[in-house]
Amino acid sequence: MGPGRVDPAGPLSSATLCRMDISVIGGTGEEGFGLTLRLARAGHHAIIGSRSEEKGSTTAQKAVEILGGDAKVSGTTNELSAERGEVVFVTVPYAGQADIYRAIKDHVVAGKIVVDCTSPLATAVGGRAWHVIRPWHGSAAEAAKVLLDPGVRMVAAFHTISGEQLQDLERPMESDVFVCSSDKEAKATVGELIDQIPNLRWVDAGDLSMARIAETMTALLISVNRAYKIHDAGFRVTGRDVWGRPGV
């Protein structure tokens, strides 16, 4: 049993949830704001991190307006957000990823779970969004890992989930989250958070190096969006009815 619930067998409601403090670095962007809304609606305290404390705070107010008064969302700097979050989601463009990891590095202690959501789209170097560049370490997530304390538990996920769809709270999620990590327990904990978002499923895609593929799938979806003039193509994995933690 990971964190996040008092009674894993019980129904999922705010009454049976352990409210976690969850940092969303880049929570003012499309993907990060969508995640903020979904995690806060699941009963957690979402802590938006931004380069500007003021922008973080304003965006948090916007989230509370959307979600209603019970929701707990706050906004602060990236550094303070990373420090307070029990789990830290990082949803920033690839061009700024390394700088942000260097900024939060001293605030992310060994043992903490960090979920990198970065895709190395070629837009980072003035290229096309349906092309990718190849990070030196293989993937953006692996590049991030080497910037943090070696004891940080790195997970890569959410590359193929549209920020637009995450923000549209009334619309059921249709696409699955690929979760990559070499730390099985960290992967299961992140999986539990994903399971708390209605209709969202997660698929164990293997160890962290599999992010080399999962991250590039964002660009393939952008190419599909472009071909069909749509905004929210996604992947659903076939072959099983139930995914989540393997062997469960």
Place this chain on the structure above:
Amino acid sequence: MGPGRVDPAGPLSSATLCRMDISVIGGTGEEGFGLTLRLARAGHHAIIGSRSEEKGSTTAQKAVEILGGDAKVSGTTNELSAERGEVVFVTVPYAGQADIYRAIKDHVVAGKIVVDCTSPLATAVGGRAWHVIRPWHGSAAEAAKVLLDPGVRMVAAFHTISGEQLQDLERPMESDVFVCSSDKEAKATVGELIDQIPNLRWVDAGDLSMARIAETMTALLISVNRAYKIHDAGFRVTGRDVWGRPGV
């Protein structure tokens, strides 16, 4: 209207199909044999190509036994198969891909459509099936393209469709085919063949270079299969109910 049907608006049955001669290079392998069965069942003449004429011929007989006497399947060498096919599918392991393209090169004239189904799995160099290597030209399909006459119309597809599922004729296909090509008409023609396989859908993933991503998704599926101890994970694309040719 591409080749393959007399009346594109009519119901899809062998009566309304123009039987095409379709080459399946590597048709003795899992993926190629599955494609052979599906294309022959759709009413086409599938011409299995093999390094050994005898093996090609024996495998063709096996296909006819499975499909019944009406099916038209023949087997021959890779060279003769490539020469006779109006469309040429190439379903071979990456380790042998370049050699086979060199062998069929003089038999594939300008204007012919070639569908490369290769994924550059690391098994080609003694590595793991859930890892990939990076072809010099970006993708296996682009590497193949430069080995053929520049007028050949190269399409990349079928990387994420399990050979096992293709061979199981009674089981509806659950996963979608990503089709990559810089030749829109060639892409639509291959798409029409895909549409003739019951329940199989195709998604336009962009130009041929998008095979750099689509090919690696095979390895991600193998990683998922490995995590869940299954054999046939696949991708279904969400965001639209109908895919196929964009704008239609």
